[in-house]
Amino acid sequence: MRQGLTGQTTALADKSDAGHRNTAIASALRTLVTEAEGLQALHTALSDGLGAPFSRTVDLIRALKGRVIVTGIGKSGHIGVKLAATLASTGTPAFFVHASEASHGDLGMITTDDVVIAISWSGETQELATTIAYTRRFKVPLVALTSREDSSLGKASDIVLALPRVMEACPHGLAPTSSTIIQMAMGDALAIALLESRGFTAQDFSVFHPGGKLGASLKHARDIMHTGDALPLAGADLPMREAIVLMTQKGFGVLGITDTHGALCGIITDGDLRRHLRSNFLDMTAAEVMTANPKSIAPDMLLASAVEFINAVSITAVFVVEDGKPVGIIHLHDLLRSGAA
Incomplete structure (x- = not known):
């Protein structure tokens, strides 16, 4: 009798484990579908009204004497770090300035020959206020990467890359997921457009990637x-x-x-x-x-x-x-x- 109960308990446990696995897979699939829909929305936007400010941004950066300064905070800041690194490695001098640190001396990294790309999904990030004011005072070109063109950041900027307002994969609509995906995708699109416009080659790429497997693969x-x-x-x-x-x-x-x-x-x-x-x-x-x-x-x-x-x-x-x-x-x-x- 005891063996029978043990067998039933094991069967129930296995069934429960299988149910949890199926639930987890279904959740993952929903996340991917939601984020893919966000990318599709960005594709549609670039084919429409977003294309013009995107082209203006490429032209602005190509004409620069200085560097691209990327700034942001929180998840947008993490995306900003990645964007600055991608730009720098593909022939566009760039670095990241943390929005909070800007108020404590890092504004000195920004010159009038530079352009600032400020990333904020809401466009109302309080920590960006100092950098925004600095760019306006010293006439440093400011590009906003935000979902709200009518936000404080959007209104203050010279160019607004208005991202489509997409649904987050988080069921509560709180954790940045789809929004960060399209922020990063927009940054990648900008970096690659600049790379191609400059005729940046694999040989040029190898100059910035001399180490590791990537550096080895770029040898001849x-x-x-x-x-x-x-x-x-x-x-x-x-x-x-x-x-x-x-x-x-x-x-x-x-x-x-x-x-x-x-x-x-x-x-x-x-x-x-x-x-x-x-x-x-x-x-x-x-x-x-x-x-x-x-x-x-x-x-x-x-x-x-x-x-x-x-x-x-x-x-x-x-x-x-x-x-x-x-x-x-x-x-x-x-x-x-x-x-x-």
Whole structure:
């Protein structure tokens, strides 16, 4: 009897756990749907009236002699920190000034050559009053990122990026959720529009991201390739008995085959050796065993692209070719050591 009750209790507990999981998943899905609707509302607004002030903001920042100063407090402040960092990393000098700290000396960071982007969902954030007054006194351009164009912030600003008033995912309508999502999305849209308008390249990007995996992926093939005597190369008429020795000595698991002009015309891999293994194999020439027209990359290919390329064609080593001639080789292990893979 006791075992029966225990079994029933376990079954009820499992059913309860399953119910909690389903409830949590349903809640998560509602949150995502609500926030996605907020992004759609922002998309619609940018296609309509918000597009004009957005373009004016891009033009204003592009013409700056100074920097973009982003300010805010609370959740809007967190979004402001992210916006300033994104702008700075994509070619627009920017930093964040905390709205509260501005009253205690940080206003000195703002010059008349700068532009201030103030973020406040309500537009009535009391801590922003000092910064607003400062920009008006010294004629520093002020851009408002707010949902209320008729707010104190909106009325004081030179440009208002009026965000659509969206429903928060929080069931009580209190925790900033959908509102912060579209604030961040608007900031990203502004940063990318500025990036594209300046023709900011991956090479420019690498200047600001020299460290970590991102920095490694922004290096080029020429930065890590093996060159000179390290290259596993042989002529097309080399007997396979010698080709195998050379291939083993170089240690890349491949042997590049060149024609009489020094151009890469083929490659021998472990797979080629197995496919041609027969009684007269050692007497065959490299040209008879090689796979013609091997895959290759250029010296200026980004390592991020090289990783994608190697994964796509399922190879472990690739020759770097310039003007048809092999100038280097990269092994998958090189990409792993560099941090790009």
